[in-house]
Amino acid sequence: MRIAINAEEAAKLVPDGASVMVAGFLGVGTPERLVEALVARGARGLTVIGNDTARPGLGIGKLIDAGCVARVVASHIGTNPVTQRKMLAGEIQVDLVPQGTLAERIRAGGAGLGGVLTPTGVGTAAADGKRVIELDGREFLLEPPLRADVALLHAHEADHFFNLAYRLTATNFNPVMALAADCVIAEADEVVPIGVIPPDAVRTSGILVDYLVARGR
Amino acid sequence: MRIAINAEEAAKLVPDGASVMVAGFLGVGTPERLVEALVARGARGLTVIGNDTARPGLGIGKLIDAGCVARVVASHIGTNPVTQRKMLAGEIQVDLVPQGTLAERIRAGGAGLGGVLTPTGVGTAAADGKRVIELDGREFLLEPPLRADVALLHAHEADHFFNLAYRLTATNFNPVMALAADCVIAEADEVVPIGVIPPDAVRTSGILVDYLVARGR
Amino acid sequence: MSMDAKELIARRVALELHNRTLVNLGIGLPTLVARYVPPGIRVAFQSENGILGFDTRPPEGMENPDLTDAGGSPISALPGAWSFDSATSFALIRGGHLDMTVLGGLQVDAAGRLANWMVPGRMVAGMGGAMDLVVGARRVVVAMQHAAKGEPKIVPELTLPPTAARRITLVVTDLAVIEPTDEGLLLRERAPGVTVDQIVAATGAQMLIRGTVPEMPIAPAPEGAPG
Amino acid sequence: MSMDAKELIARRVALELHNRTLVNLGIGLPTLVARYVPPGIRVAFQSENGILGFDTRPPEGMENPDLTDAGGSPISALPGAWSFDSATSFALIRGGHLDMTVLGGLQVDAAGRLANWMVPGRMVAGMGGAMDLVVGARRVVVAMQHAAKGEPKIVPELTLPPTAARRITLVVTDLAVIEPTDEGLLLRERAPGVTVDQIVAATGAQMLIRGTVPEMPIAPAPEGAPG
Numbered sequence: 001m002r003i004a005i006n007a008e009e010a011a012k013l014v015p016d017g018a019s020v021m022v023a024g025f026l027g028v029g030t031p032e033r034l035v036e037a038l039v040a041r042g043a044r045g046l047t048v049i050g051n052d053t054a055r056p057g058l059g060i061g062k063l064i065d066a067g068c069v070a071r072v073v074a075s076h077i078g079t080n081p082v083t084q085r086k087m088l089a090g091e092i093q094v095d096l097v098p099q100g101t102l103a104e105r106i107r108a109g110g111a112g113l114g115g116v117l118t119p120t121g122v123g124t125a126a127a128d129g130k131r132v133i134e135l136d137g138r139e140f141l142l143e144p145p146l147r148a149d150v151a152l153l154h155a156h157e158a159d160h161f162f163n164l165a166y167r168l169t170a171t172n173f174n175p176v177m178a179l180a181a182d183c184v185i186a187e188a189d190e191v192v193p194i195g196v197i198p199p200d201a202v203r204t205s206g207i208l209v210d211y212l213v214a215r216g217r
Numbered sequence: 218m219r220i221a222i223n224a225e226e227a228a229k230l231v232p233d234g235a236s237v238m239v240a241g242f243l244g245v246g247t248p249e250r251l252v253e254a255l256v257a258r259g260a261r262g263l264t265v266i267g268n269d270t271a272r273p274g275l276g277i278g279k280l281i282d283a284g285c286v287a288r289v290v291a292s293h294i295g296t297n298p299v300t301q302r303k304m305l306a307g308e309i310q311v312d313l314v315p316q317g318t319l320a321e322r323i324r325a326g327g328a329g330l331g332g333v334l335t336p337t338g339v340g341t342a343a344a345d346g347k348r349v350i351e352l353d354g355r356e357f358l359l360e361p362p363l364r365a366d367v368a369l370l371h372a373h374e375a376d377h378f379f380n381l382a383y384r385l386t387a388t389n390f391n392p393v394m395a396l397a398a399d400c401v402i403a404e405a406d407e408v409v410p411i412g413v414i415p416p417d418a419v420r421t422s423g424i425l426v427d428y429l430v431a432r433g434r
Numbered sequence: 435m436s437m438d439a440k441e442l443i444a445r446r447v448a449l450e451l452h453n454r455t456l457v458n459l460g461i462g463l464p465t466l467v468a469r470y471v472p473p474g475i476r477v478a479f480q481s482e483n484g485i486l487g488f489d490t491r492p493p494e495g496m497e498n499p500d501l502t503d504a505g506g507s508p509i510s511a512l513p514g515a516w517s518f519d520s521a522t523s524f525a526l527i528r529g530g531h532l533d534m535t536v537l538g539g540l541q542v543d544a545a546g547r548l549a550n551w552m553v554p555g556r557m558v559a560g561m562g563g564a565m566d567l568v569v570g571a572r573r574v575v576v577a578m579q580h581a582a583k584g585e586p587k588i589v590p591e592l593t594l595p596p597t598a599a600r601r602i603t604l605v606v607t608d609l610a611v612i613e614p615t616d617e618g619l620l621l622r623e624r625a626p627g628v629t630v631d632q633i634v635a636a637t638g639a640q641m642l643i644r645g646t647v648p649e650m651p652i653a654p655a656p657e658g659a660p661g
Numbered sequence: 662m663s664m665d666a667k668e669l670i671a672r673r674v675a676l677e678l679h680n681r682t683l684v685n686l687g688i689g690l691p692t693l694v695a696r697y698v699p700p701g702i703r704v705a706f707q708s709e710n711g712i713l714g715f716d717t718r719p720p721e722g723m724e725n726p727d728l729t730d731a732g733g734s735p736i737s738a739l740p741g742a743w744s745f746d747s748a749t750s751f752a753l754i755r756g757g758h759l760d761m762t763v764l765g766g767l768q769v770d771a772a773g774r775l776a777n778w779m780v781p782g783r784m785v786a787g788m789g790g791a792m793d794l795v796v797g798a799r800r801v802v803v804a805m806q807h808a809a810k811g812e813p814k815i816v817p818e819l820t821l822p823p824t825a826a827r828r829i830t831l832v833v834t835d836l837a838v839i840e841p842t843d844e845g846l847l848l849r850e851r852a853p854g855v856t857v858d859q860i861v862a863a864t865g866a867q868m869l870i871r872g873t874v875p876e877m878p879i880a881p882a883p884e885g886a887p888g
Contacts, residue, residue: 025483025520026506028499051520052560078559079506087558096558099482100524100566104330107521112755112797113321114334114350114357120528120566123599125552133331133350135361140331144352156500161741168416168517169484170500175519179756195740199385201418202743203519205713207683207705208758242710242747243733245726268747269787295786296733304785313785316709317751317793324748329528329570337755337793340826342779373727378514385744386711387727392746396529412513419516420746422486424456424478425531 001160001194002206004214007037010185013211014038017070019047019148021106021177026052026079027059029170031154031187034213035059039066047071049106049148051099051173053080064092073146075099098126101143103176109145110179116143151181153204157197158188162206165197178204187213218377218411219423221431224254227402230428231255234287236264236365238323238394243269243296244276246387248371248404251430252276256283264288266323266365268316268390270297281309290363292316315343318360320393326362327396333360368398370421374414375405379423382414395421404430439608442625443577445470445652446606447536450575451477455533456526458482458567461505464536464577470653480532482523482563487515504563527563528570535571537564539578539605541587541594544639546601546614548576549594561597568598580607586638588612588619609633611650618642623650666835669852670804672697672879673833674763677802678704682760683753685709685794688732691763691804697880707759709750709790714742731790754790755797762798764791766805766832768814768821771866773828773841775803776821788824795825807834813865815839815846836860838877845869850877 011034014020024030030050038046039062046069053072054061063069064083071093077083086092097105104116117140121127131142153174156167164186166174178184186209228251231237241247247267255263256279263286270289271278280286281300288310294300303309314322321333334357338344348359370391373384381403383391395401403426437445444466451457451471458480459465468479468490480486481503488503489510497508511517518526526532541549548568551561568574581587588605604622605612610633611623621641624633630647664672671693678684678698685707686692695706695717707713708730715730716737724735738744745753753759768776775795778788795801808814815832831849832839837860838850847869851860857874 025504026502028483028502028506052562074560076560076562078557078562081557084557084559094558096560098561098565099520099563100528100570103520103524104328107752108334110756110758111321111752112336112757114336114352114355117325117331117334117359118528119329119331120569120598122569123596124565125595126561126565133359135331135359138331142334142350142352159741163741163743166417166519168498168501168511169481169503171417171517172484172520172523176521179752179758199712199714199738199742199744200383200388205705205743206741207681207713242731243729245710245729245733269789291787293787293789295784295789298784301784301786311785313787315788315792316747316790317755317797320747320751324525327529327531328525329530335755337796337825339796340823341788341792342822343788343792376514380514380516383746384727385725385738386708386729388744389711389747389750393748396525396531416485416487416511416515416517422456422478422516423514424454424486 002162004212007033007213010034010211010213011037011041013183013185014043014150016043017045018150019049021148021151021181022048022050022060023153023172023174023177024050024059025169025172027054029154029172029174030059031152032059033187033216034152034185035062038063038068043068045070047073049073049146051102052076053083055079056082073097075102103173105143105146106173106180107176109147110176113145115145118143146180148181150183150185151177153178153184153186155186155188157190157192158186158212159192159194159197161194162186162209162212163197163202164188164204164209165201166203175203178208184209185211185213191215219379221429224250224430227251227428227430228254228258228260230400230402231260231367233260234262235367236266238365238368238398239265239267239277240370240389240391240394241267241276242386242389244271246371246389246391247276248369249276250404250433251369251402252279255280255285260285262287264290266290266363268319269293270300272296273299290314292319320390322360322363323390323397324393326364327393330362332362335360363397365398367400367402368394370395370401370403372403372405374407374409375403375429376409376411376414378411379403379426379429380414380419381405381421381426382418383420392420395425401426402428402430408432439579440466442608442652443606446611446650447575447577448472448653449651450534450604451475452533456480456486456531458527458532458535458571460537462538464538467536469656472653480526482527484519484523485511485515485517487512524566527566530570530572532571534573534575535567536575536577537567539576539587541589541592542576542602542605543592544590544619547592548597548602549592550597552595564597568602569600573603576602576605578607580609581636586636589638609636612641621647623648625650666806667693669835669879670833673838673877674802674804675699675880676878677761677831678702679760683707683713683758685754685759685762685798687764689765691765694763696883699880707753709754711746711750712738712742712744714739751793754793757797757799759798761800761802762794763802763804764794766803766814768816768819769803769829769832770819771817771846774819775824775829776819777824779822791824795827795829801829803829803832805834807836808863813863816865836863839868848874850875852877
């Protein structure tokens with residue numbers, strides 16, 4: 001059996017200036033207690049990699065509100081006017097990446113691949129500065145793998161070995177981010193004994209999870 | 218609800234000379250009834266894409282025994298002396314691919330990616346004739362995506378919509394092959410009503426499965 | 435018959451649904467298409483945040499915070515649904531497993547290219563999944579108003595940044611159905627009560643007009659619904 | 662103490678296991694390492710056909726045809742095991758998530774390169790997962806007999822096709838433990854009762870020998886086992 005840490009301790013594992021993958025899609029599947037602990041710690045200068053920045057007061061939006069973020073790598077920021085405003089004010093750098101390319105770049109980072117060859121973005125602004133590879137007469141963008149110092153995950157269930165299972169559309173970026181960071185921290189809605197999550201239902205092995213955040217008391 | 222076909226009808230959907238992905242790892246997770254129906258039909262000239270050719274009398278080995286196969290794309294044929302003998306006799310062409318590269322090439326074929334950039338095989342015979350791409354001072358082989366005319370899958374459970382769930386190490390190549398062929402045919406150990414396999418347990422959606430083989434009577 | 439422009443567009447697009455296929459509907463107007471699936475047609479709708487086979491919003495109090503659509507709104511799931519991660523979601527999209535995507539549009543040009551993700555000078559939102567959808571779906575149907583503030587949205591050449599290099603399949607507007615072809619934009623159908631001249635006047639690009647242009651058919655309204 | 666060469670090698674390799682890491686054991690000799698996991702060390706063993714946390718063969722009659730190791734033999738699974746598809750399996754391997762792989766070897770050369778998948782002129786088997794394992798695992802330990810039929814397997818330069826360009830981490834044989842370094846092959850340890858001269862005589866490549874070479878420690882035999 002392994003020992004969970006509390007959210008405050010977890011937040012100390014994310015240094016200022018770190019690159020942080022935060023799972024979730026408009027806040028669904030985002031570890032809110034971890035995010036709140038980062039805000040409480042007063043984290044600064046983070047590079048946040050995630051699908052979007054949710055809304056003010058929700059998920060990654062809380063980090064944006066609190067001024068924790070220097071740079072965002074995301075597919076969409078249209079739901080968060082604070083991100084947009086801070087981008088225009090030059091307070092946050094925003095790198096926009098097509099959503100499928102973002103998922104695949106993170107997967108490549110975790111799978112030891114040299115990059116992603118995608119047809120998405122060819123002939124658009126997403127191709128700016130990208131290497132184009134022609135294969136059998138078709139053009140593909142060579143997109144680099146993405147990794148981060150830390151990944152923050154949200155699971156439906158975790159067991160005492162830190163195996164994780166996700167639920168419905170809260171799955172999203174969690175499984176790919178679990179492989180793509182040097183330090184993986186997860187929070188779960190429920191914690192269960194080993195064996196309650198059967199082998200075919202485990203989506204992320206506990207061997208990949210460095211820390212589990214204890215349930216709130 | 219959809220209608221299952223019998224294995225004999227399924228075998229007619231695989232024309233002589235077709236490329237066929239056959240899931241499984243040393244026969245585990247291979248659809249044996251489909252394989253046997255292909256043998257019974259007297260299929261000829263198939264290109265078989267799979268991890269290995271199992272053993273004589275098992276899985277893909279049955280296709281080799283019966284002379285159905287002209288070409289094999291696999292990571293390993295060492296467990297099947299018949300494949301080795303037919304290769305030396307010039308009856309079967311064998312393309313050997315590192316196992317992780319094989320899985321990833323099939324995934325790329327199903328995911329619309331232009332190829333795979335892998336460090337595996339650099340500086341070895343696996344690099345012969347391959348394009349090498351240098352990224353940040355590291356070399357990667359550019360491996361092309363793999364697709365086939367037909368994929369033959371084995372599932373633990375199928376529901377009436379043809380959703381599939383796999384079991385333990387019989388999962389192996391099934392989920393990636395399900396996306397990488399023009400026609401997908403599955404056989405299952407059990408068939409259950411829709412809803413018995415919950416959304417998080419489905420591994421291949423029925424929308425991707427063209428035909429399900431009825432249970433033997 | 436009284437119906438607004440959005441309903442008309444949605445009911446026409448619904449006729450493009452093929453039986454037993456996978457379809458992605460963009461946020462906004464395209465979402466309406468799900469209401470008008472013709473009788474006898476069964477499609478699986480995919481939401482790019484990770485579900486196939488979703489259903490409309492559940493009754494109040496039965497929402498699940500772990501089950502939403504790509505706009506973040508609570509949804510339900512049909513029996514037989516499949517939930518999956520983001521990499522798998524875009525493997526489906528990019529890999530050609532979607533028969534069709536229905537997307538909103540800012541501009542379509544004479545070459546059939548779509549712009550729908552960015553207006554320079556305005557607040558940037560990001561492309562989200564739009565670029566992957568336009569590249570990957572077998573058919574891309576653009577559902578949009580024919581004009582915006584009196585300005586044509588169908589133009590000779592895009593003045594807004596393109597979403598993809600690819601030629602889209604069909605444009606359905608409140609005035610017309612237009613198919614980009616090798617020869618140019620082909621005017622296929624006109625909305626009920628709309629003349630070809632009215633369409634030409636509201637269209638910035640040249641169109642091919644061959645013989646009589648028929649009135650657009652539309653899917654029936656579902657039973658119990660007004661209209 | 663009496664033990665055969667394979668057991669000696671397996672018990673020495675077992676000391677390389679790090680707590681709470683993921684380890685892949687190749688087919689054959691490397692498989693034996695699992696028997697000698699030192700007390701207090703917990704590792705998860707991965708089998709590349711798709712399971713993490715597997716256990717030894719179950720009792721007769723309790724085998725499951727859907728649960729085998731990479732050699733096709735029936736295995737069991739420990740509580741907390743994870744089963745996954747082949748693409749995920751090699752994402753783990755190639756992505757650097759394995760602390761260690763233990764593989765058999767045909768040759769290791771002075772540069773620390775490994776050949777273990779093919780002998781030209783002999784029946785071809787294929788590389789299986791070996792190339793990915795050597796490229797991807799953080800540490801690659803080669804477990805092999807020091808010589809084959811009197812011929813050294815540790816050679817100045819590979820005469821067999823390499824498995825990867827990468828320098829492996831450690832070679833453990835029935836005579837010695839050798840570490841490939843920037844300066845060359847470093848003789849780290851000698852097997853019980855074996856002299857440095859005997860090792861040098863049985864080794865085809867030049868070795869670095871610094872001071873006294875200690876005898877190799879080995880993991881204890883598990884309780885209840887002979888030896």
